[in-house]
Each structure stands twice: as C-alpha cells, then as structure tokens.
Amino acid sequence: MGLCNYGKSNLPQIFLKSKYSSLSMSKKLQAVSYLAPNWFEFYKAVLVDLGRVLGVETQLIQGKRDALEDPMLLQDELDLAFICGLPLIRHFQVAPNQLQTLVAPVMQASRYQNLPIYFSDVIVNATSNLVTFADLGGKIMCYNDVGSNSGYNLLYHRLIEGGYSKNFFGQAIESGSHQRSIRWVVDGLADCAAIDSVVLAQELRDFPDLSTHLRVVEALGPSPMPPLVVAQRLGISLIQQMQLTLLQPDAELQAAMAQVGIQRFAAVELEQYGELLKWYHDIDVKKYGE
Numbered sequence: 001m002g003l004c005n006y007g008k009s010n011l012p013q014i015f016l017k018s019k020y021s022s023l024s025m026s027k028k029l030q031a032v033s034y035l036a037p038n039w040f041e042f043y044k045a046v047l048v049d050l051g052r053v054l055g056v057e058t059q060l061i062q063g064k065r066d067a068l069e070d071p072m073l074l075q076d077e078l079d080l081a082f083i084c085g086l087p088l089i090r091h092f093q094v095a096p097n098q099l100q101t102l103v104a105p106v107m108q109a110s111r112y113q114n115l116p117i118y119f120s121d122v123i124v125n126a127t128s129n130l131v132t133f134a135d136l137g138g139k140i141m142c143y144n145d146v147g148s149n150s151g152y153n154l155l156y157h158r159l160i161e162g163g164y165s166k167n168f169f170g171q172a173i174e175s176g177s178h179q180r181s182i183r184w185v186v187d188g189l190a191d192c193a194a195i196d197s198v199v200l201a202q203e204l205r206d207f208p209d210l211s212t213h214l215r216v217v218e219a220l221g222p223s224p225m226p227p228l229v230v231a232q233r234l235g236i237s238l239i240q241q242m243q244l245t246l247l248q249p250d251a252e253l254q255a256a257m258a259q260v261g262i263q264r265f266a267a268v269e270l271e272q273y274g275e276l277l278k279w280y281h282d283i284d285v286k287k288y289g290e
Contacts, residue, residue, distance in 0.1 A: 029056055031080035032072065034063040034087070035226055036178050036199040038206060043082050045256035046228070046246070050080075053245045054238075066147050067091070079234060084226045085273040086149040086280060092270060093277075100232050100239055101272075103246045103265040104225035105257075107198060116266040117222035119197040120150040123185055126215045130191065133158070133218045138170040139191035142181045149276050150196040151178060154220040157279040179203060186213045194220060202260060224272045243267060 029051060033043045044060050051058035063070060067087040072078050076098055088099070104116035111119070124130040130139070144151035159168050173190065175181040181193035182203055197219065204211050228246070230239050246265045249257065257263075 027056060029054075029058040029079045030072075030077065031058065031060045031082075032063045032070070032078055033060065033082040034067040034070075034084060035082050036196065036202075037062055038179060038199060038202045039082075039260060042256055042260045042262075045253065047080070049250065049253040049256075050242055050245055054241065066145065068147065076231060076233070079231050081229050082226065083229055084147075084149055085224050086153055086276045087147055088227070088229060089270070089273040089277045090280070097232060099229045099270075101268045101270050102228045102230045102239065102243050104227040104268045105198075105262045106225070106264045106266050108261045108263040109201070111197075111219075112222075114263070115222075116225040116227075116268055118150070118225050119222050120154040120194045120220040121197045121200050121216045122155070122192060122194050122218045122220065123182065123200070123214050124192045124217055125185055125188060126213050128191065128215075131215075131217060133162070135217070136192050137164070137168050140171045140173065140189075141169040142173050142175045142184050142190035142193045144175055144178045144181055146174070148178075149223055149279075150199075150221075151181065151194050153276065153280055153283065154223065155194040156283045158218075158220055160282060182210065182214070186210065192217070197221075198225075198261075205261075223276060224268065227268050227273075 029047065031043075031047055033040060035043075040060075040062055047058040047060045067073055067081070067083055068091060073081065073091070076095075080102075081099070088101075091099070106112065106114060106116050107118070122133065122136075124136075130136060141155070143155065146152050156166075158164075159166065175184055175190075175193070178193075178195050178199045181190070182195060182200070184190040185193050230242060232239075246253075247267065249265070257265075
C-alpha cells in the first residue's frame with residue numbers, strides 16, 4: 001500500500017466554536033489513553049508538561065474498554081484522549097463537533113519517513129516455517145480487538161487487497177491487547193498477529209529477548225499515527241496553546257520523547273484518518289472478519 005493521502009477529503013471541516021474561551025484555572029484536565037499501556041508513562045509526561053505550561057492539574061487514566069463504548073467519551077467528559085485513528089473517525093460520524101485532533105508523534109526510525117505514520121507488523125514465531133503472508137493460510141491468527149486498525153482492520157483489508165478468502169485464517173481469536181498477542185505468538189498459542197509497529201518496537205526495547213522469538217513476515221500500511229485529541233469545548237485559544245506546547249517541546253518533554261523514539265510532534269487533521277474508515281467499510285461490505 002502507498003502512503004496515506006494527506007490531502008483534502010470529503011469529510012466535513014471541524015469548527016472550533018465553544019462557549020468556553022479558556023480553561024478555568026481551578027479545573028483539572030481529564031485525559032484517557034485508549035492505546036497500548038507500554039507508552040502510558042510517556043503519555044503521563046505529555047500531560048505533566050501541558051499542565052506545567054497551562055498552570056493546571058492533570059489526570060491521566062488508562063482506558064479499560066473500547067473507546068466507542070466508554071461513557072466518558074460518549075458523554076463528552078474527557079478533555080484529552082490518546083486514541084487510535086479508526087475509533088476516532090468512527091466516533092466523528094456520530095459526534096462531529098466534539099473532538100479536535102491536536103498532534104501525532106513522528107517516529108525517529110527511517111521507515112517512518114519523517115511523517116506521522118505507523119505500520120502494522122505481521123509477526124510469527126521465529127522457529128516456524130512461516131516466511132510470507134501466503135504461508136499464514138489456515139493458521140491461527142490472534143488480534144487485540146475488532147475495533148483496532150493495526151491489529152484487525154489492516155489485516156482484513158490485506159485479505160481483500162490480496163484476493164484472499166475471508167476464511168483465509170484457520171482460526172481468529174481475540175487476545176485483548178497487542179502485548180498479549182505478542183506473547184501468544186511467542187508461546188505458540190497463535191501462529192501470527194498484526195501488531196502496531198510502535199507498540200512492537202517499545203516491547204522489544206522493554207524486553208530485548210523477545211527479538212529472538214519473533215519474525216516479521218510483512219509490514220502493512222502505512223496508516224496515519226494515532227493522535228492526541230482535545231475536546232472542542234475548551235475553545236480555540238486554549239487548543240492552540242496546547243498544540244504549540246507540543247510542537248515546540250521544552251527540554252524535559254524532549255527527553256521523554258527521545259526515550260520512546262519520537263523525533264517530533266506534527267499537527268494533524270481529522271481528514272487524514274478518512275482512509276481508515278473506508279477500509280473499515282470495505283471489510284464490512286465484503287463480510288470479512290467477525
């Protein structure tokens with residue numbers, strides 16, 4: 001697949017209109033991460049930096065459920081969220097005036113081409129005889145959840161793109177997380193999984209021995225990087241201040257970024273995630289997946 005289309009799409013523009021022009025200094029910024037927990041400490045560092053610049057308290061929690069089923073998101077109780085692009089663009093279809101994309105990370109590694117993108121790395125056990133995507137036919141595939149772009153959406157889009165049957169895999173089982181999928185492949189509980197390339201890289205940094213047990217047979221994508229989003233009700237002035245803080249990080253935040261392999265943050269628009277929705281609908285129309 002080629003690079004994501006970063007041009008204009010048919011998605012409506014988001015207008016930052018709100019009765020709130022600034023954040024009350026007595027308010028605590030409430031944030032949630034719906035992404036893999038192996039970056040949770042980094043997300044905390046981002047919130048601490050924003051709180052320091054804005055002069056407010058911040059609170060970050062790890063999401064315990066699908067973003068699209070979280071009452072805090074559905075009831076507009078969150079100020080900020082780290083979220084996968086697919087649930088974000090799906091949520092936009094029903095709540096177009098709630099969230100604004102703020103920034104997304106640009107990774108240091110050359111494969112990311114200095115763009116806010118990531119890949120889905122299809123992994124197998126290094127001791128197996130599986131070396132190409134075609135070899136995965138009839139095998140046990142595990143995925144983090146059906147709402148994931150990297151773990152599920154991209155994988156089934158690859159089946160459509162390659163002309164494979166929806167029954168290509170012998171079995172598809174839900175693991176609940178990218179990190180658990182990785183362990184299932186290592187332990188032989190599953191033959192393959194599609195893993196967010198950024199999550200996989202962090203797991204390999206945290207647990208170097210994993211690299212001897214895994215092999216990547218194909219990289220799917222790229223896709224637009226999961227962004228940090230902000231509630232539009234906070235107002236355009238505050239949102240711009242937050243964005244500027246992250247686009248021009250201080251030394252403390254730069255150090256936290258370097259630890260997880262981030263080169264910089266880039267401003268992103270919701271329109272950039274439209275392709276993910278198209279792939280999602282393609283899968284549904286062709287009755288792939290569950």
